[in-house]
Amino acid sequence: MSPRNRSLSVVSDHSDVTKKTPMKLSSHSDGNTPCKINLETPRKSPRLCAAIYKSRLRPKRMSHLGNCSKKFKIPEIQHRNIDIASSGSRRNETDEQVINFAQITQVQINMQRNTSDSGYMASVSTSRGDSYEEMASTSRGDAYEEMKSICELYKNLRNISTFYDWQFQCLNNEHMINGTNMIISMATGAGKTLVAEIVMLREVIIRRRSCIFIVPYVAIVQQKVYSLSFFEGKCDVYVEEYAANKGRLPPIKRRKGGSIYVATIEKANMLINSLIEVDRIDEIGVIVVDELHMIGENTRGAIIEQVLRTGQIIGMSATLSNVEQLSKFLNAAVFSTKFRPVKLIEKVKIDNSLYTIQSKGEMEFEMNLGENVCIAVIQNGLVLLLHDIVPKRSVLIFCPTKQNCENVCKMVSHLMPKSVRERKKSEKLAAIKALKSEADERPSSLLELSIMRGVAYHHSGLTADERKIIEDAFQDGIINIICCTSTLAAGVNLPARRIIIRAPLVGKEPLCKAQYLQMIGRAGRAGYDDMGEAVTIIHSSYEEGKFLDMINGPLPGCNSSLNEPAMFSSFLLDLISLKISSFIIVQRFEELEVVVQQTLFGIQNSNSEELLREMLEYLTKIGLVSVSEDGSYSVSDLGMAVFSASLSPLTAQQICTLLSNNLSEGIVLSSHFHLLFMMVPFDIDVDIDWNIFYEE
Structure with missing residues (x-):
């Protein structure tokens, strides 16, 4: 184990009082890779889905043993002392031992919480500064016990004896434990996914809430589903795939246990919207975003910016440059280190x-x-x-x-x-x-x-x-x-x-x-x-x-994709369609402006008010949104159809124009060509070789 030295980290809380708290940092063996933790948490702000949790969650109880006073002894599972940093071989344990350990660990956690009569819900402050109902104990010590129990469970399930120093520090960081949004920025292969898996398991097993794991490509979804399915059967965890044509909207509501939804960026957006529509968004406790730097990509970046609006957000990337802006947007603490295992x-x-x-x-x-x-x-x-x-x-x-x-x-x-x-x-x-x-x-x-x-x-x-x-x-x-x-x-x-x-x-x-x-x-x-x-x-x-x-050269900054008219118009249509907050009503211009200013787009653009006015006028002009006499905005039937189809307003306008022209001018039915032409999606660009077309 590498030596540790004590350092002081500056923590800025919401009351604008700066205080210093001691924190253990790691000095790795090469002496050149100190672990740096930026725990500055920006201002409180109502963002997107911020108030949806207020007074919405109903009391939930974990399973417990009632008046059972019997003490359980956790069985010793024999395995080799394998350091994750030095060996990749791991010995498989029997399923019976692992299941027994998982069940007894959860029983002990439930007994420690003493939830037999008093209900399990307690109101705590989230990373965004908005109060919502969270399954947590009244004392901070229990939160640490939760994380410790899950870490021990994970090590036994995966047959790992030790974590890297930075993983230990990150998992035991009070911001991570208390539900604060976190940005984990470090090199590829440093072990970020392990931290994300433990946090999700804690949320599902102990707090009985589901998680969404967002990854960029279908192939990665399939790999993560395969990896996480290891926990199915050993814990009350369901792993569900949301990619390509897979994934039910809204998802099945599980009576026992929670789910980890592994989804592509587009599917995650559809999943969250479907949960909001049926008033089940409170089921989501953690959203993990792998490759967070993709928030700066054109089309898909805007979707990522829209989905980061509920639960504890864990963003991971090896290639972030403007971390300060992203931490301000997510209201997140930042954990970064130059550590690389090889x-x-x-x-x-x-x-x-x-x-x-x-x-x-x-x-x-x-x-x-x-x-x-x-x-x-x-x-x-x-x-x-x-x-x-x-x-x-x-x-x-x-x-x-x-x-x-x-x-x-x-x-x-x-x-x-x-x-x-x-x-x-x-x-x-x-x-x-x-x-x-x-x-x-x-x-x-x-x-x-x-x-x-x-x-x-x-x-x-x-x-x-x-x-x-x-x-x-x-x-x-x-x-x-x-x-x-x-x-x-x-x-x-x-x-x-x-x-x-x-x-x-x-x-x-x-x-x-x-x-x-x-x-x-x-x-x-x-x-x-x-x-x-x-x-x-x-x-x-x-x-x-x-x-x-x-x-x-420097890494390019992650700039908001909502600068694109197509993306910004879709974002506004989503806001007005879902009426995302019940306490912060997003119907009037002033209320929409507050929400927009809390996005990465609003943080990076000082003229967001002018752009908001222009886009609302455009949505009204094409008939997707209407304005009442009191100045509140609402979606039309056409607007709701566009929202439900996950189309951008610009694409929807093109489709409506085409269909209207076909209805007024007629459809050529002498061959299938005109019908096929109408069926080609607008988002697919086809380069036609006219010489081949003519010969065919």
């Missing part, structure tokens, strides 16, 4: 030379890879970066496009030596057999051939089942090399000893710093590797200049 070395390959990137961004010559005509012709010497790693270690090769993934996979598989081809041959055949059984048709011949040689590709062109089989084979060491696109870097947990970025591009666009950090964050496997390497291949002086500017 040392990372960044390198650049230019021509035949390999350079190491120093801490300040300078490039230091390391070695000359040598001349090899054959390899130099094929993929600019990519294979030179593989021969010293494979098959003992694993490699991820990030490619700009899906087609490039397959091309590189084909090239690398043909160059694999016989020793690699013969290695784990039976396991490779089993993986191919699994692919055939999962696929509706025979899998790609290239995929079959490459897997037999320890190589595979991974992109959105594969089905979810095919990607899962490839991921499992990679983690088991059956496949040593995966050629993938940038989406694999954004949350899919596939770390490797060496990361190779085939070109500093995503599609045709230059690689941005956030994407670069996500990719290189996959280098190094805690418990398996003592270090990780990330090598970027540069092909031209132009690419070199762009790359150096990127790594030496």
Whole structure:
């Protein structure tokens, strides 16, 4: 255990009184990665769904033993003393022992709370400064006991003996325990997800409220569902998938236990709206947002900004720059550290030379890879970066496009030596057999051939089942090399000893710093590797200049996507349709203005009042919103239809215009062409090759 020193952290409370409180901080073994905790909590403010909790929650009781006075002794579950920082192997416990431990732990918690007669609900202050009903004990000590019990339960379920120092500090931080919103900002692979899982389990098992885990892509939803399903059956936890066409709206109301809804960004918004409509939003206790920096992306960022309006918000990211603005928007405490479990070395390959990137961004010559005509012709010497790693270690090769993934996979598989081809041959055949059984048709011949040689590709062109089989084979060491696109870097947990970025591009666009950090964050496997390497291949002086500017430049700020008219109009329509607060009525202009000012958009834009007026006039003009004589806004039938269909007002206007024209001018029924044209979604851009169209 690394030594700890005592430090003073400044805490600013809502009464504008500054006080100093002692806090233990960690000084890690390298002496250069101190843990920094920013516990400044901004002003109170009514935000979005703030007052929906007031006097709405009905008293709830946890199951208890009544007058039972029998003392339970927690059975000792035998397992090895495994440090999460030093080993990845974990011994499986029997289900009977784990279930017994979980049940007895919950019984002890219930007995400690002594809830037999007095009801379990107590009013506490949330991170936003708004009073709502929370299942919590009257003393702060019980909250710490809750977290301690869940940590012990989690360690036994996952067979983990110790946490990282920063995880221990974060979980025992009073802001985390008391329900304050938190932003966790640290490197990829540092163990942020473990903290999120423990917080969600506490909310579901002890406080009997459901949680939403928001991730950016369908593939990550499926991976998280698979990982969290481990707790089903061992605890009163239901794990439900909300992605693509999966997920019931509103969700099933569970009589016993709570749910963890794992959802994509769009599905999370629909899920929350459906709960508000049926007056069940109080069921949500925690919302965890993975990759919080995506709040700055165009379309999806605006949706994230809208959904962060209920419960305790836990935002996680490795690439946040304007943390101060985000903490002000979420009214959140910030926990940040530079800790990384495995040392990372960044390198650049230019021509035949390999350079190491120093801490300040300078490039230091390391070695000359040598001349090899054959390899130099094929993929600019990519294979030179593989021969010293494979098959003992694993490699991820990030490619700009899906087609490039397959091309590189084909090239690398043909160059694999016989020793690699013969290695784990039976396991490779089993993986191919699994692919055939999962696929509706025979899998790609290239995929079959490459897997037999320890190589595979991974992109959105594969089905979810095919990607899962490839991921499992990679983690088991059956496949040593995966050629993938940038989406694999954004949350899919596939770390490797060496990361190779085939070109500093995503599609045709230059690689941005956030994407670069996500990719290189996959280098190094805690418990398996003592270090990780990330090598970027540069092909031209132009690419070199762009790359150096990127790594030496700052991270771009997360700017609100509500600046876009389409996003802002959807946001306002949601506000007026849902009437989000029962105490802060969002019907008049002044009330709408208060809500808008508490968004990230309102914080970053001083002229939000003028933009609000313009957008309300637009919504009124196109018939989605009407204004009464007293100045209050309400949605029309058309507006409610647009809201229910999750369309933006701009898209809805285009659809209404098209349908009106078809009704007035007629529909051509001599062929299916006109009907098919009407069915094409507006949000899909189709580039038509008119030469091919004419020939067809």
